[in-house]
Amino acid sequence: MQTMTNPAVDALIARSNRLGADPKNTNYAGGNTSAKGTDRDPVTGEYVELLWVKGSGGDLGTLKESGLATLRLDRMRAMVDTYPGVEREDEMVAAFDYCLHGKGGAAPSIDTAMHGLVDAAHVDHLHPDSGIAIATAVDGPELTQKIFGDKVVWVPWRRPGFQLGLDIAEIKEQNPQAVGCILGGHGITAWGETSEESERNSLWIIDTAAAYIAEHSKPEPFGAPLEGYAPLGHAERRAKAAALIPTIRAIASADKPQVGHFSDDEAVLEFLAHAEHLRLAALGTSCPDHFLRTKVKPLVLDLPAEAGIEESVARLKELHEEYRRDYQAYYDRHADADSPAIRGADPAIVLVPGVGMFSFGKDKQTARVAGEFYLNAINVMRGAEGLSSYAPIDEREKFRIEYWALEEAKLQRMPQPKELATRIALVTGAASGIGKAIAQRLAAEGAVVAIADLDLQKAQEAAAEIGGPDQAVGVAVDVSDESAVQQAVEETLLAFGGLDIVVNNAGLSLSKSLLETTAKDWDLQHDVMAKGSFLVSKTAANALIEQGLGGDILYISSKNSVFAGPNNIAYSATKADQAHQVRLLAAELGEHQIRVNGINPDGVVQGSGIFASGWGANRAKTYGIAEEDLGKFYAQRTILKREVLPENVANAAFVLLSQDLSHTTGLHVPVDAGVAAAFLR
Structure with missing residues (x-):
């Protein structure tokens, strides 16, 4: 591709983006546009005629110059003389590669011939609903004549390809008054000597068809209303x-x-x-x-x-x-x-x-x-x-x-899917810390993710960091509230059409000794982590079992589930509860190919909502250190002398959810940099 901007290319990109931005003109990634002009051949220094045309794939509304294929018009038009006929027209697509001009750019699409062979400086091929309605009407040829007169010509159905390009080129030559055509069963093509004229002609065909349909359509095109079939509330x-x-x-x-x-x-x-x-x-x-x-x-x-x-x-x-x-x-x-x-x-x-x-x-x-x-x-x-x-x-x-x-070849060229492609995850407590890191890692590996958190705004912000709603959504949930859990699972199902992975990560902690811990403290921590994990797992399991696709439930427990430390009886007891839920559910859900595993982190200070909410200050006081040194303190008491970060837990989560451990269930993986007292036995 040339590095200097060409005015014809600039006009083509602007026109394409305008046409593609309005769904009445064409569907997503549908249709293609082109421009013809001259540019300097970097080898000879001479000016040559070129065709710039939207390449295979991509979308008109977001088209950039990199999405164009650039071809030498003289070479492309010479293909007419070597065309072997409609039975072998697919061979011409490979020949387009020998017409390319310059480096880079997109691969030429099957519609390239339509643009190169039609004698017009600018060509638009679009898939508007109004145009396809005429193209698929049983009396499409008659309607085309009635609606457009001789300005638009009917082209009988032909599969996209070189022959269709020849057909349209001949129709334009024989109908100099025409500004475009209706492609039977397919869409529309319009042209012009300037970019503005081509766009104007395209929009005229689209809007004229839409206006005619609106004025002449019968009142009930889909037939009479059916009793009992009206939309539910x-x-x-x-x-x-x-x-x-x-x-x-x-x-x-x-x-x-x-x-x-x-x-x-x-x-x-x-x-x-x-x-x-x-x-x-x-x-x-x-x-x-x-x-x-x-x-x-x-x-x-x-x-x-x-x-x-x-x-x-x-x-x-x-x-x-x-x-x-x-x-x-x-x-x-x-x-x-x-x-x-x-x-x-x-x-x-x-x-x-x-x-x-x-x-x-x-x-x-x-x-x-x-x-x-x-x-x-x-x-x-x-x-x-x-x-x-x-x-x-x-x-x-x-x-x-x-x-x-040709379609099969296009499919075969697509990149291999990522490890977690097609998998749908619900991660609780995912607006910060470990949960957020897990959500980000799962999305990076191809999963779509519902980020569930008590704070909806933060959940939505965390989802936005991952990408748009095609990658992640934020949902509100109080995991201790059964109806709220049901709603969060339903929102996940509605957002992504199913559920495969559940990560029970929501939690909180109050660092208190036995005598300082109140019944309210005990109930709060057990409600969020023990009861909350139970409610999320139970609600999600209904969907996982009905799908029949297997699935994974992952508990983010703690080193404290197996290690006895001071001043955290409520927290550690509920973490032990979670750890045993892993074993119980692994045994119960295995027949449905649902794996249940756990992770036991320790000392994850950075980004942690738990540590930021007072737990960190209390633990630092217990150990007699400054709160900002807590992560380093935890690191020094480990065997590896490494601080544990949220990303380390996310890495373990990914491994447990990957196919590499497809035959593993009921396992707890320590992510604590080595705490001998918490070794599993």
Whole structure:
């Protein structure tokens, strides 16, 4: 890539960002834009014609110059003479690499030909809901003529590739008055001689289609309202969603564990409340960007909103078996000897009337985006049904894209997932100290994390340090309150679609002798750590067992669970309680493949909420040292003479949760730099 800025590139980036920032124009990571211009060849010093086009992957709304592929136009257009025909058009994608100009940049996408071969300085290919509604209407060609006249031309469905680029180039040449086209079953393409003209033409097509749909659509595009299928109240539907999530995640994860996203968007609820939703859902999505992320069709619970949890769970499991058989049959109908292996027969989208949509993917962002794409599909179906009837591309064409060799190659190039990818963690007391360090380490290793703390603001701040809501969320919890624990677990389920890891870290300590310790002191510490750990483990275990995916419960206990020291009877007794909970639960939950282990830290002063709240001052007084020297003091009494930091405990937590210790349960790992009196026996 050239280091100096080119005005054509600047205009392209600005236009792309504007178009991609508005969801009415295109879906996330959908569509591509381009510009043609000249730049100096660093070898010859001569000016050459270039094509700058959004590369494979990335998102228009956040596109930067590094996301562009830059190609020599003369070489790319010469490919027309060597094109072997539509049966071998995939070979042309590899040939794009021999047209690249300069270093760096993104890999050319399958749509590169569309941009390079069309005789216009600027080209936009987008996936607007309004445009796809026309593209998927059974009478799409007639609607295109009626809505746009001769300014927009209908292009029959063709899989993206070199031939589609040739088709659009020919249509533009034969229709000089046209500003763009509707791509059957797919989206729109527009062009212009300036960046401003191309953007203006794109928006005109999108807005004109939307206005026509709004003016001419029938009142009930999804059919008559269904009795009993109206949305539940907000609190009721979220409670039902949380109750169903473990079952639904088990359904989505039968072949491979997935992370989930829940949406009760008004458009989803409206779709599910009307008579035609089952018929339309069975037709599947149409735009390639849609069904590559949502699969060809969703799983839809065919029960009314008022159906009970047990009835819903039982029916969802029946429907899952039907879905898997149906998907396997779809694969078998169309696969040949060269097709990639089946990638799994579980749904990516599950729809529950009155409640909402559950979407799944390899991480939270993928799951969320899959849900956004199905919402796009609902909008498309509304538009197409409102004007005539929805007619997506046929099943064979969907299979050709879903199991395309080029798509498979793209999947194979993706980096290997991190150790804790797809795992969902709930860490209590995670706004500071050990809990915060554990949450950060789990997120760094690929997990998504709910940071639970008594202080919601601090929990949210700690989550923000990790990243946005696709990586971590903050939730409030008083672990001694059963209803608060239930709510925290439900919020975790709703945020990430399930639960795999529970870290019981919340705690406090009052450093007092036996005679100074009151019953209130005793109850407070036992309520938070002994009772709190019990409540969190019990509530979480319900979800872990229903998911059937195994899981981990980790207790952050203490050296004091096995070591008798002065002036901490309540704290040490409750830590001993936690330590035995590890053994008891390991024995009880093992049949469900749930591992239960513990960590016994000692002397973790830095960042500790416990030490900052008075424990540190009291311990320092007990030992006759300054409070700021407490960490060093603890280090000198260890065998290794090392201070224990929150990160050291987090490292141990990661090891216990990793596959390296997949056959270990009921274990306590000391993280105390070596305290002989606390050696486990």
